[in-house]
Amino acid sequence: MTLTTLIIGVAITSALITGLMMARKQEIKNPLISYLQNFTGVLFIFSGVVKAIDPLGTAYKMEQYFSQFEVTFSETALSFIAPIFPALATISIAFSVFMIVFEIVLGVMLILGNRPKFTAWAFFLLVFFFLILTGFTYLTGYVPNDVNFFAFGSWSSFNEANMKVTDCGCFGDFLKLKPKISFFKDVFLMIPAILFVWKSKDMHQLFTKKTRMFAALGTTVLFTAFSLYNFVYDLPIVDFRPFANGVDVRTGKAEQVAKVSEAPIFFIYRNPQDTTEMKQFSDEELDKIPEGWEYFDRIQDKIETSKLFDFVNIQGKTISKTTYLMYDTGDGEPYLELSPEDTLDGLEPGWVLVNTKEDEQVIDADVSEQILNNPNPHFMIVCHDLKKTNKSAFATKIATLQKEAEAKGMEFYAVVGKVGTEEVEEFQKGMGIDFPFYIADDILLKTIVRSNPGIVLWKDGKIIHKWHYRHLPTLEEINVTYLK
Structure with a gap:
């Protein structure tokens, strides 16, 4: 599934809910606001549920954010904030379960119109929180590794390698979004968020107040239990990750390694007379490099890979076996031992291979x-x-x-x-x-x-x-x- 197909599905579902409301003559004060309530509600429920399937994934992602926020703030005038983030990291699982359940419950409250003013502000604040995360993820691509995020004057051109957190985890491992897309998704969601705060009185309300309250409470209990089940009691009921049951890791990794190795390489040359003027050339274009230009760098097209590609560097003790060849002249002299790396050059006549010797050594090695x-x-x-x-x-x-x-x-x-x-x-x-x-x-x-x-x-x-x-x-x- 792509973000486009997801948005289309959410849009159609929201239209059906809105149409059903109109057919049942539910009170709709503002059709646009009602549609946006249903759209954002369905989107939040879906987003929350796929994360509730794997709440540890969200917790691990939040640990990455907390770690980076600590480093970022510790180097600024706001350094007094930095100690908050290690403390949050210690409760990242509880924090993540709370945020996941809150997102789902908020989606239900949007569709039902439960407590409009509270729901409007809660939606606004949650989207703003998401915007901070996705904005940090994407915008750190403009921040060189030796520069603090808040040193805006030292930002440079975008480089994906500079990003401190590679993706926001908006939809868990179910749907991976590029940081730029995630960021602008949340920028777009700020539009209905602002509208809801501004026009909260125009938000529709379904059923009775008591029904809406019990629906929100029931959703809270149900999805808290569901989230806990998926890591405290058992593994996630659905595995969206690359290492799911039945996956051929060896073949998958080999295919990704081949793709990366075959990715085109470009060489960057610059004009020594004007070092700001640079051009890149492929292997086939090297004869077109202007005379006198200097080699500056080389880049390779980035190939999207999964964690299968990272199944490397599993370090452990392993046994190294070496076979030694034992030569003898037959005159009672000691054996001559030759390792596989030795050559027979200079071996005197009369030396005969009479035996072999196995030597084993325990060494550190990558056993992946x-x-x-x-x-x-x-x-x-x-x-x-x-x-x-x-x-x-x-x-x-x-x-x-x-x-x-x-x-x-x-x-x-x-x-x-x-x-x-x-x-x-x-x-x-x-x-x-x-x-x-x-x-x-x-x-x-x-x-x-x-x-x-x-x-x-x-x-x-x-x-x-x-x-x-x-x-x-x-x-x-x-x-x-x-x-x-």
Whole structure:
């Protein structure tokens, strides 16, 4: 779905609601205001519901905003505001659930016309809040990395790489919008927001006051419970992310890597006589570079990629095997050992290959390709934050699954974020865990599974299934259901 198709769907739905109201002779004081009530109400309900399916996604996004706001304000005269944002980050999940439910309830109140003046101002303030987020996301593209956002005189031309938060999360992972589109969407929504405040007396009201009140209250209770279900009790009921069940991560990543590598490269040259004059040339146009011009930079067309592209840099201990060739003259002299990197040049006559020796060393390496290329079923335990993970899940369900899996010869390992090697070793020792632990970017791990810990069953580069730690089945049940 695109934003255009979404807007068309919302517009048609709103027209049908407005038409039904007119057919039932509901009191409509201002047809335009009534239509806008229905339009914004439907839009907010839809936007809130797709985020309620995955409230942790919104929480993680708000953590990014709070982190950037802290840095931004700490360098200004408003530095006294900066400490607020780390405090908000500690309650980002509660904050996000509140905002999601509030958005849905506000959508219902707009359609029903519940408490017009309050609803009008609440809508205005919420849209203004969204405008701050999307505006910050988009406008930081004009702010060089070494410049504060509020140093407006030092802004430069737009560069997407400068953006501190890459997308606003307006529709969660269901629909990704470019920051510019998100920003202007909220600019547009300020029009009905201002109209509602100005013309709140013209807003329609459906049913009785008591009915409207119970509808708002019921919506609050229902979607608070629904939001909590989707991360406290289980994984989101619908997975909009790239690492959904059944996704072939290896193939998807390979396709994206190929697209990026094939993206056209352009070379930028500038006139030494006038350094503001620059031109870009493709590979085929290099012979057209004016004589005397200087190379300045090179750029590559940006290819849209998903988090599949970022399935890299999973660091862990792995075994490096080296085979040494053992040569002997047969006269009792010591063996001559040659590694695969050595050559036979200069080897004296009479030396005969008599044996080989395997040498194993444990080294640090990126094991992401090893994971993707494992043809056998294997389990990945994902912990984006080892300090906050549910330790009882490790001690009970995960420990049981590990024993069952290893008895069947299935590989079993954990991938964790936000820690160093010492913290991992301390955790393993404290929990009595002997399976391997790898370290990866916590944002990648949050994207893979919305549980801490979460359990992922892989096979041949494909995600077979994922589980919240509260709903981890036995290996026998997994074999029957997913590995027939």
